[in-house]
Amino acid sequence: MNLRLHIWRQAGPSAEGSLKAYDVNNVSEHMSFLEMLDVLNEDLIGKGESPVAFDHDCREGICGSCGMVVNGVPHGPERKTTVCQLHMRKFKDGDEIYIEPWRASAFPVTRDLVVDRAAFDRIIQKGGFVSVNTGNAQDGNAIPIAKTDADRAMDAAACIGCGACVAACPNASAMLFVAAKIGHLAALPQGQAERDSRARDMVLQMDAEGFGSCTNHYECEAACPKGISVEFIARMNRDFVNASLKG
């Protein structure tokens, strides 16, 4: 198939950006979306032009490196699928495709489609962990954990930290990301000791990073490639209120 791409090009964090059009021809339906971009980039390099910068690594939908807005939708049209796992059979000959970076003031553009997501790491550093030094642990089976709790923890822990939730939200809120981590640890006995302080400290850091607030649009859940449920946001809000009441 032959396609026309409109791709956001921006030379650096403080440079002006704009959409530029490119034609790519003979695209196979078996290619992944990123392989299609690889073909474009090889072509651009050959012509001495600068290739399109985009983040990627595992190409298996698990590392959370990749991320771009495809035709207005983070990670593109296939639900519960990262853009690296999106395949060209979802498109057809003659399609025009608009490709842009995540847009959020807390995620400044580094170059083209690459954004800086260090804010997520700083939120985790405030409390997204269990404070247990190596060597402190008791036997792994000492505390039985109900399968439903373990499963719920896993549902939340499946987050890959890609930032699609922020990109999808009209307020660029990071609630789903933060709630997923809080929900993961709150579902387990190991996470109880620091439950209150964790919720408080992570939420405060999220605000300090300049993410917007949640006004219940739930676009985040629809965009999440791992299908993480907004239910975790409600749970987090309860934890945050509890923590605030206790001071």
Next chain:
Amino acid sequence: MKLNANIPDGPIQQKWDKHIADSKLVNPANKRKFTVLVVGTGLAGASAAATLAELGYNVHAYTYHDSARRAHSIAAQGGINAAKNYQNDGDSVWRLFYDTVKGGDFRAREANVYRLAQVSTSIIDQCVAQGVPFAREYGGYLSNRSFGGAQVSRTFYARGQTGQQLLIGAYQALSRQVGLGTVTLHTKKEMMDLVVVNGKARGIVTRDLKSGEIESHMADAVILATGGYGNVFYLSTNAKACNVTATYRAYKKGALFGNPCYTQIHPTCIPVSGDYQSKLTLMSESLRNDGRIWVPKQKGDTRTPDQIPESDRDYYLERKYPSYGNLSPRDIASRAAKQVCDEGRGVGPGGLGVYLDFADAIKRLGQAKIEERYGNLFEMYERITGENPYEVPMRIYPAVHYTMGGLWVDYNLMSNLPGLFVLGEANFSDHGANRLGASALMQGLADGYFVIPYTIGGYFAQGGFDKVSSDSAEAKQAVAEATERVNKLLSIKGKRTPASFHRELGKIMWDLCGMARTEAGLKEALVRIPKLREEFWRDLLVPGSGEELNQTLEHANRVADFMEFAELMVTDALHRNESCGGHFREEYQTEDGEALRNDEEFAYVAAWEYNGVGVAPTLHKEELTFDNVHLATRSYK
């Protein structure tokens, strides 16, 4: 050079405890005076950095990723082994040790493997305490599955995302220390060189991938936890950025490279679909718990799988290896797949594939159970191939997956360069010539959480650390060399992209140094690689500058090292006149096509010393002794 593995005396069961008891300690107040650089934040690096910081050392951690959580470890699917014997099925430290030595085709160091099996149980405890959501049974206790090369169920897992959950656990432990100010984290910084002062590893040179700045960082010890080099083949199951640069540059600075030819080809990956292919996707070994592997009995059978009756199918693993069946170890299962495809019985485009069929399991357990066990893998398969594996069998083919070779280290995980420690997939240590499934995660975390915290203290307690600074001649020279190299890559301005060179190199390696190797083929590779390297340095094209985010430049810099490293790998493969584990030399096989070891001449670790680009390296041997496991022909029949 005399290689000393520094294995403690005494019975194997007591070596590690005795070693800990005999090691000198560093006083708590003095620990913060020691600076440790940890390169890599995968399972091995993140666990080491977090634990060393907890102990009080001053730690700096480096990764070329934008976040520590993105290391390639995140992609591990199937699980992690530990000798817990929760299943009461006869597992023990001894059995895990034995399985690993045998699985490695008797080319690993016994003492290291025993220690690995010993600490395996603490890893599970530590991860549970961190909140890793391992799979549980209804009673609330930890669940296990089986992996290849074992007859017990000792693999712990978190759905099909075990590596992700373990890495997130280690990343969170690391993040906690970053928050406490005990670890300084340097993201988007790629190590370009090792700085050696007075024979000791004392620092690294990094390039900032956003600004292009090249600088040195000095310390008292350097830990490399930079992963494996499978991407020398271009197509592999590794993440795109995985590369050999850190370990290869250390090799060029005097560290010995151990067993570079030992690479693992994983039997169950999604076959190549076209020449645009950028990487290969693994279908976890855990699928072989329930999936059955088969091909048609007849050559050139073009019927669809549902049209082929049982009597016309060859379940070749079950036939050839009845006691392990579909759970035969990886090297054996991969070679068997290649064999049936070479006979013309392969399925799918080009005949390069075999079926992995779940029909029986779905009939026996129901689709819901299969979905619960492998749902995300099935979805991934369907996304990539457009076929529904609940309805038609998966098509799979072997692909490069893991590298057992790596920098040579002693029992303390220290290389021959004092102060240079190497952990995780980057070292050569525990898996011999073939790694068993679910043992890489175990080894990475064993090294980082439970070995290095003890052994590095023993090194520091020896004393003799004068201050070194970035103004030292050695540091300045290393920075100058790295800068010159970047400039050189940019200034060639030829016609070919780094990706096109990488692809071509990978094809040479896959064809001539892949699943089956011959003397003639390896010799041919030794002619073709230097030619390609010469062309690389003459005709490379890298647009843009070195003072910005330049992904083509990053790739070119990594390919440049693969171009030299490939020759080392082939040299090692050519010298090893035997077949063992993942190293299969066609000249050395039994009548029924199994690997034929030569223990008389090759029961050693080949540790290579650098002598210059294109110059033959010097071989050093560490003889392996087997005092506890009887050297035997490996049989899974």
